[in-house]
Amino acid sequence: MSCLRCRAALPPLSAVRSPVGRAARWNQIRQLQTRRSQNAPGHPSKTLPHPTSQSPQSQPATEPHYPPNLNEEGHFPGGGEIPKVKIRFLAPTIWAITVSTGIYVSLAYFTAKSELESKSPYSLFRGNSRGSSYSISTPNGPPTPTEVVTRAWRNADPMSKLSWGLIGVNGAVHLSSLVAPRVWQHLWHIPATNRHYTLFTSTFVHSGLMHLGVNLYALYNFLPATGYSSLFRGDTNHMLSFFLSTGVLSGLAQHFASMIFRQGRAYAPFISSGGASGALFAVFGAFCMEYPTQGVGIILIPYYMEAQYFLPIVMAFDLVGMIRGYSFVQFGHAAHLSGACIGAAYSYLDGHNNAWRPLVDYWKRHLQQR
Numbered sequence: 001m002s003c004l005r006c007r008a009a010l011p012p013l014s015a016v017r018s019p020v021g022r023a024a025r026w027n028q029i030r031q032l033q034t035r036r037s038q039n040a041p042g043h044p045s046k047t048l049p050h051p052t053s054q055s056p057q058s059q060p061a062t063e064p065h066y067p068p069n070l071n072e073e074g075h076f077p078g079g080g081e082i083p084k085v086k087i088r089f090l091a092p093t094i095w096a097i098t099v100s101t102g103i104y105v106s107l108a109y110f111t112a113k114s115e116l117e118s119k120s121p122y123s124l125f126r127g128n129s130r131g132s133s134y135s136i137s138t139p140n141g142p143p144t145p146t147e148v149v150t151r152a153w154r155n156a157d158p159m160s161k162l163s164w165g166l167i168g169v170n171g172a173v174h175l176s177s178l179v180a181p182r183v184w185q186h187l188w189h190i191p192a193t194n195r196h197y198t199l200f201t202s203t204f205v206h207s208g209l210m211h212l213g214v215n216l217y218a219l220y221n222f223l224p225a226t227g228y229s230s231l232f233r234g235d236t237n238h239m240l241s242f243f244l245s246t247g248v249l250s251g252l253a254q255h256f257a258s259m260i261f262r263q264g265r266a267y268a269p270f271i272s273s274g275g276a277s278g279a280l281f282a283v284f285g286a287f288c289m290e291y292p293t294q295g296v297g298i299i300l301i302p303y304y305m306e307a308q309y310f311l312p313i314v315m316a317f318d319l320v321g322m323i324r325g326y327s328f329v330q331f332g333h334a335a336h337l338s339g340a341c342i343g344a345a346y347s348y349l350d351g352h353n354n355a356w357r358p359l360v361d362y363w364k365r366h367l368q369q370r
Contacts, residue, residue, distance in 0.1 A: 111360050161236075247279035282340065
């Protein structure tokens, strides 16, 4: 686990997108693949042998059997054979590009609409709507917790509100693992299931409180600083579209890496992945490009390095981890590396006609013609 920190008021960023090996999540893979193999045309009738069966006649020949669930170490107990599944690549790629483009186009529309409304002369009178009343209340005692939270939210800047909103969404999704664990299990991305929507939902699931806490800690400290840089210029819709899109694209990169870089594991497509680290690394990559001289370091190590030199080191670390792997740590290195590359490239292209402002200008012209 690499924890990054910033010299000034920007605490550590954790690169956590580790695969989770919980046995309960593997039942849905076996059930889904069993149904698909039975309904597939031309599927062979022979089945995989059960590791504990004594006789080939002990199971019907028409019902395929898949190996038992993985244990906590991520291995198949009993020496069962690994099922052969077909992993799709073209369909999730088209889905990820379509969703990312849709997020940018839709949020650019809201930015254009808000800019036009702010320039409208009627916007000055919208606060004095009929039925509104102004009253001065004298405090009868100390403020209640609700009043404290409401006042803090009202006085917060837009980027801080966005970061707190994303923190609330991630916290609510994590709490759903206690309320609705079956639904929560379907939010993780597992390449063997060939579910496309999990490329988006896996950004909001975390394996534990430490995974959740470190990611949200980094989200609160890096997102506002990056949002007020010259790249995003305080536009919350721009920042939100960047965060959500990079979460989807980094999940797609991890999907590809599960088949290309197996790291000696033939069951890599069965490993579930989740976490906001891919999107956070994109924010961190943009942060290092926008603030190249800002000191960045590793937590618990009293040494700082300029962000423009530290970012290539982090990217090289994840590149080696994606190709060869590390025995002491297991991440979604492909998601981290792709996120950092997207963030750095997006910041670099900002001076070469970034895609956000043309979208906003297009929607403004479209709304003005209506």
